[in-house]
Amino acid sequence: MNIIIPIKQVPETSNVKMDPETGTMIREGLVSIINPLDLFAIELGIVLQEEAGGSTTVLSMGPPKAAEALREAMAMGCTDGILLSDRKFAGSDTWATSYALAQAIRKNGDFDLVICGERATDGDTGQVGPGIAAWLDLPVATYVSRLVENRPGSLVVERLVEDGYETLEVEKPCVLTVVKEAAYPRLPTLRGKQRARKTELPVWGAVDIDADPAALGLKGSPTRVVKINTPKVTRSGDIRTAGDPAELEAAVDDLVAYLEKIDLV
């Protein structure tokens, strides 16, 4: 079974400081890590490959520094890595990013499965996984919380949905995006680190993946960030004082009347 795992290198944001003037993140001095939610995709891929054989190829689009993230995933146990790095990719939104990743997956050859993290902690869109599926015209199961069974031509997966879990059978090849219940990431070992350092890590540009230059980078990105603001909390409460029993009685009556009005009692 050949598995592709697209990952992203993101800034570590648990200790992030905000600029009080502009309300934006102070990026200076931030360290880069593998998108924490991608670790579950990496682990699930490695577990599947250990059981079924084949390969796990970890793939990332980013600056040359993103090679660190790929080597870390390889140290955990992914067999191969590919870095997509080219100035032409700069400024890509989720549309252009999923296009480039899909082109790279096509170019890399036969595969049975693409596993993505649910979303990246910096962009937070959750669009790239399903985007890859759309470009490759493959079935997609999002929010996968458990791989139930790996059948010869399909996968049975459990999805986390709003009011519980849903079980699906998906034909291979397919795309999964996984949530943290799907797997518990292992730590890279010394042997893994040594192997990852020795494994060749090809770097592909726009030409290598036969991409349409007009569909890449800022040019290929329909998304425009017009304005960023902090959402206002629209919920409001009504606090009633109940100083004496009469006031209390009145407040309770009003509450009951309100709950009846909105059909809650």
Next chain:
Amino acid sequence: MSTYHPVTPEIIAELEQIVGRRYVIHGDSEQLEPYSHDEITEKKYHHLPDVVVRPRTTTEIAAIMKLANRELIPVTPRGGGSGLSGGAVPVMGGIVLATDRMNSIIELDTDNMLIVVEPGVITNDIDALVAEHGLFFAGYPMSLQSCFIGGNVAENAGGGKAVKYGVTGQYILGVEMVTPEGEIVKLGGKLVKDVTGYDLTKLIIGSEGTLGIFTKVIIKLLPRPTEVVDLLVLFPDPETAIGMVSTIMTEARVIPTAIEFMDRLSAHASCEYLNERLPYEKAGAMLLIQLDGNRKAQLEEEYEAIGELCLEHGAIEVYVADNYTTQERIWSVRRNIAEAFMVVSPHQSLEDITVPVANIPKMIPELERLAKKYDIQVPCYGHAGDGNLHATPVKNPNHSLEQWEEMLPQILADLYAATRDLDGVISGEHGIGHKRKNYMSYSVSDASLELMKRIKRAFDPNNVLNPGKIFDV
């Protein structure tokens, strides 16, 4: 032995005049309670003060000490309250002098690579500030988020990085302090060399707040290492793990920043507490080894050499953490041991024995013997790289509290005797305070103790500053 006088309304009024009414707490036991203990949870080590004062200036502190001498009232200085030997507990009542308002950074002198701070600055804030200038403070107590630098100097705090960088005291170039009699003195300075008279700076470092109250601290800084790598190594048994400590330094020829040891009990308790699913069940012990430097390639060579050596000597697995995610993950196992054991049993005695590094392997069977003899658990973890082990006798849930309390002094006596026989001391970094003062004879001869007492009397003839700590005068 002095007989102390009570804190009268007149004295409260005078204290209010010195520091301002807002900064005097008295009469309300609920408000005084937080000042009655440090991080030792057993109530028998707690004691309420009569009054808490929170001065802002050196002259205010001097005035308080003059008052204390005139009226014979004990004064106990307090930093962040994260101590583990009772140093900040007012065992004789009287005044607690809290340094939390003395929290300014006075000067960052990058040309001399030093920083001058007031005692109430949180230690971690110092490191965060100097990090912006590519510098670092090598003192690294484990309670770095809450402890004050003044307390660290008073206790000569050690912590995780002592293998390579030594303890807090090595970075203290000088202090300004108020003597027990209320004189303001400057000891040391911005100097690397200074043999002008007795080295009083060294004397007051680690004096547990019995010889003076710091009002300024001059701290030496180092260039900040840019790269850090941690190894988490799983071993089949504690002997193999502990045996590696000296092997790493002598055979791999690398001095790690930290070598932390966790025995089976500690590692398992912490992993379960954290829901960490690394294969800890296979491990009889773990070492957490940290390396730092400025070149990635060199660090890679060093960690590979250490990792290979561990595997050769029977390690089960070597994990490598070279980024924030994995480093946080493995260090949280080490950091959460004490908390994990509080869940198992709140009745325990966090000990702080230190032996020469090469004698650590001999300490492990002693701890096992102790556990068997008293039918208790003695989880052991700590800074193995410098010989400092936090062996922690924990009450057996089947024993009654009375049994435990009767047993504990004997357990400690046995533990300290074993430590002494291995050329060790009863405290490496937590201090004596009032928790361990009855056991001083296990580490210090009568003649040495008498010298210490004479020094105390010379500094504090009325014995008003932090009485009842380390020894009874």
